[in-house]
Amino acid sequence: QRQKNMRNFSIIAHIDHGKSTLADRILQMTRTVADRDMQEQLLDSMDLERERGITIKLNTVELNYIAKNGETYTFHLIDTPGHVDFTYEVSRSLAACEGAVLVVDAAQGIEAQTLANVYLALDNELEILPVINKIDLPAADPERVRKEIEDIIGLDASEAVLASAKIGLGIEDILEQIVEKIPAPDGDLDAPLKALIFDSAYDSYRGVVLNVRIMDGIIKPGDTMKLMNTNKTFEVAEVGVFSPKPIKRDFLMVGDVGYVTANIKTVQDARVGDTITLANNPAPESLPGYRKMNPMVYCGMYPVDSSRFTDLREALEKLELNDAALQFEAETSQALGFGFRCGFLGLLHMDVVQERLEREFNLDLITTAPSVIYHVNLTNQTQLVVSNPADMPEPGVIESIEEPYVKANIMVPNDYVGTVMEISQHKRGNFIALDYLDNNRVNVVYEIPLSEIVYDFFDKLKSSTKGYASLDYEMIGYRVSRLAKMDILLNGENVDALSFIVHNDFSYNRGKAIVEKLRSIIPRQQFEIPIQAAIGSKILSRSTIKALRKDVTAKLYGGDVTRRQKLLKKQKAGKKRMKQVGSVEIPQEAFMSVLKID
Numbered sequence: 001q002r003q004k005n006m007r008n009f010s011i012i013a014h015i016d017h018g019k020s021t022l023a024d025r026i027l028q029m030t031r032t033v034a035d036r037d038m039q040e041q042l043l044d045s046m047d048l049e050r051e052r053g054i055t056i057k058l059n060t061v062e063l064n065y066i067a068k069n070g071e072t073y074t075f076h077l078i079d080t081p082g083h084v085d086f087t088y089e090v091s092r093s094l095a096a097c098e099g100a101v102l103v104v105d106a107a108q109g110i111e112a113q114t115l116a117n118v119y120l121a122l123d124n125e126l127e128i129l130p131v132i133n134k135i136d137l138p139a140a141d142p143e144r145v146r147k148e149i150e151d152i153i154g155l156d157a158s159e160a161v162l163a164s165a166k167i168g169l170g171i172e173d174i175l176e177q178i179v180e181k182i183p184a185p186d187g188d189l190d191a192p193l194k195a196l197i198f199d200s201a202y203d204s205y206r207g208v209v210l211n212v213r214i215m216d217g218i219i220k221p222g223d224t225m226k227l228m229n230t231n232k233t234f235e236v237a238e239v240g241v242f243s244p245k246p247i248k249r250d251f252l253m254v255g256d257v258g259y260v261t262a263n264i265k266t267v268q269d270a271r272v273g274d275t276i277t278l279a280n281n282p283a284p285e286s287l288p289g290y291r292k293m294n295p296m297v298y299c300g301m302y303p304v305d306s307s308r309f310t311d312l313r314e315a316l317e318k319l320e321l322n323d324a325a326l327q328f329e330a331e332t333s334q335a336l337g338f339g340f341r342c343g344f345l346g347l348l349h350m351d352v353v354q355e356r357l358e359r360e361f362n363l364d365l366i367t368t369a370p371s372v373i374y375h376v377n378l379t380n381q382t383q384l385v386v387s388n389p390a391d392m393p394e395p396g397v398i399e400s401i402e403e404p405y406v407k408a409n410i411m412v413p414n415d416y417v418g419t420v421m422e423i424s425q426h427k428r429g430n431f432i433a434l435d436y437l438d439n440n441r442v443n444v445v446y447e448i449p450l451s452e453i454v455y456d457f458f459d460k461l462k463s464s465t466k467g468y469a470s471l472d473y474e475m476i477g478y479r480v481s482r483l484a485k486m487d488i489l490l491n492g493e494n495v496d497a498l499s500f501i502v503h504n505d506f507s508y509n510r511g512k513a514i515v516e517k518l519r520s521i522i523p524r525q526q527f528e529i530p531i532q533a534a535i536g537s538k539i540l541s542r543s544t545i546k547a548l549r550k551d552v553t554a555k556l557y558g559g560d561v562t563r564r565q566k567l568l569k570k571q572k573a574g575k576k577r578m579k580q581v582g583s584v585e586i587p588q589e590a591f592m593s594v595l596k597i598d
C-alpha cells in the first residue's frame with residue numbers, strides 16, 4: 001500500500017527558471033516546513049549556494065501530500081542544479097526517480113540546459129511533466145512556450161500547468177499531476193536488498209552519509225550491508241530520510257529515498273553509483289550504476305602555507321565524498337611546492353571547489369590557470385597525455401599536439417545570430433549549422449576547442465547578447481592544432497606554474513598581453529624584475545617591474561604609530577594570497593591572468 005502511494009521525482013530546468021522556488025512552494029503547501037521556518041530557496045542550504053543564488057548540490061526531501069482523492073501520498077522530491085558544470089548531479093538524481101517536473105520560464109522559453117536535462121530524463125525513461133513557470137511576469141508568453149515545448153522537445157504540453165512559483169499559482173495542480181501521471185516505484189519488497197547510492201557527504205558526527213534509493217527490499221539498522229562493487233561489508237548504524245532535516249527511521253523500504261550511515265571511512269569504500277545489498281541475502285547482480293565522469297579542465301591547487309599540504313589532502317578526500325565529479329592527485333611545482341592537480345567539469349565547478357575548500361576546511365589556496373588535457377604525439381611514435389602545461393615536452397621531440405573539441409549548441413534570439421557567430425569564429429570555432437527552433441529563436445552549432453570555451457567564451461556570449469544566449473556542449477574528440485607552450489620568466493627564472501598552452505595565431509598577442517598584465521599585478525620589490533614570455537628559447541615579449549623607491553612606512557616614522565600599524569596590517573592582509581617564488585612574490589591573481597586576456 002505504501003509503495004503504491006509513493007512518487008519519486010526530480011525538478012529539472014535551465015538555470016534560474018525557478019526549480020528551487022517551486023520546491024519551496026511545494027514544501028510550504030504540504031506543510032513539510034512550517035511557515036515560520038520558511039526562507040527563499042530553502043533547499044539551497046550551503047552558504048555558497050545562498051550567496052550566489054544557484055543550486056550546486058542535489059537535495060532530497062520526503063513529504064506527505066493529501067490528494068484530492070483523499071489518499072495520502074509520500075513524495076520524494078529532488079531539487080537539482082541547472083548549470084552545465086553540475087549536470088552530473090542531475091543525472092544521478094534522475095536515476096533515483098520515476099518522474100521529472102520540467103520547469104520552463106514563461107518569458108525565456110526553452111534554453112540549452114532545458115533540452116540537455118530533458119534528454120537526461122528521457123535516457124532514464126522518466127515521465128516528464130512540463131510546468132510553465134513565472135506566468136506572473138509581464139513578459140510571460142505561456143502559449144508561445146507551450147508551443148515551444150511541443151515543437152522543440154516533442155512533449156505533449158496541452159496539460160502543462162501554468163504556474164508562478166513566486167506567488168504560489170498552480171502548485172496544487174502540479175502536485176495532483178504528480179499523483180496522476182508519475183508511476184509509483186516498481187520493485188519488490190520481498191526481493192533481496194538493492195539500493196542505489198546516488199550521493200554521499202561527510203558529516204563530522206556520523207561519518208560518511210550515503211544518499212540512497214531503495215530499488216528492492218528493505219534495510220534497517222543492525223543489518224550487515226555489502227557494497228557490490230567493492231565487496232566491502234559494514235554494519236548499518238542509522239537509516240532515515242530528509243524532510244528536509246534528517247529524520248531517523250526504523251527502516252527504508254522499496255521506493256524510499258533516504259540516507260544510510262555505517263562506519264564508512266573513505267570514499268573508496270562507498271563510491272557513488274555502487275549498489276548496497278545485504279551480506280546474508282545478496283542480490284544476484286548490481287544496478288547499472290553511473291558512467292564515470294571525465295574532468296574537462298585541470299588546475300593545480302597549492303596551500304599558501306606549505307605546511308598545510310596534508311590538511312589539503314584530507315580536505316580533498318572529504319570533499320570528494322560530496323562531489324563525485326572531483327578528481328585529484330598529488331603534484332609538485334618548482335615554483336609552488338607540494339600540491340594537487342585537480343580535475344573539474346568546468347570553471348564554475350573549479351571555482352566552487354576552491355571556495356568550499358577554503359570555507360569548509362579553512363584553507364588558503366593558490367590555484368594555477370586551468371588547462372584542458374592535451375594529447376602530445378612524440379617523434380618516437382608514442383603519445384603523452386598532458387594535463388599540466390609545465391609537463392609539455394621540448395618542442396624538438398613533439399610531432400604534433402591534439403586538443404579536445406566540443407560541439408557547442410548556442411541558443412539565441414534571431415537578432416543575435418551575427419554576434420554569436422563572430423564570437424565563435426574568433427574562438428577558432430568551425431561553423432556547423434543554424435537550426436531555426438521557431439520564428440524567433442535559433443540554435444547555432446559550432447565545433448570549438450574546449451580550451452576556448454573554458455576560458456571566457458560563455459561570459460562573452462552572455463555579455464554580448466544581453467544575457468539571452470544559453471550554451472550547452474559535449475565532447476566530440478581530439479584534433480591536431482598548432483599549439484605551443486608559453487613560458488613566463490621572472491627575473492630570468494622560468495616559473496613553471498605560470499606556463500600555459502597557446503595557439504600559434506594568438507601567441508604573439510597573448511604573450512604581450514600577459515607580460516603587461518603581470519607587470520601591473522606583481523608588487524614592486526626592492527629590485528627590478530624583468531618579465532619575459534617565451535616559446536622554447538624564443539622571447540616573444542618582455543617588460544620590467546621597476547624597483548620600489550622607498551620603504552612604504554618610511555614617511556610615517558615619527559608620526560602616528562596607529563596609522564603605521566594600520567598600514568602594515570593592511571599590507572599583511574594583502575599578502576595572504578601571495579606565494580614567494582624565488583625572490584619574487586606572486587599574487588594569486590597572476591596565475592589566473594591568462595584567463596583574462598584576449
Ligand code: GDP
Pocket residue numbers: 013014015016017018019020021022041053054055082133134135136137163164165166167
Ligand atoms: P533555479 O535556478 O531554477 O533553482 O531558480 P530559482 O528558484 O533559484 O529562481 C531564480 C529566480 O527566479 C529567483 O530570483 C526567483 O525569485 C525567481 N522566480 C522563481 N519563480 C518565479 C516566478 O514564478 N515568478 C517570478 N516573477 N520570479 C520567479
Ligand code: MG
Pocket residue numbers: 019020021054055080081082
Ligand atoms: Mg536552484
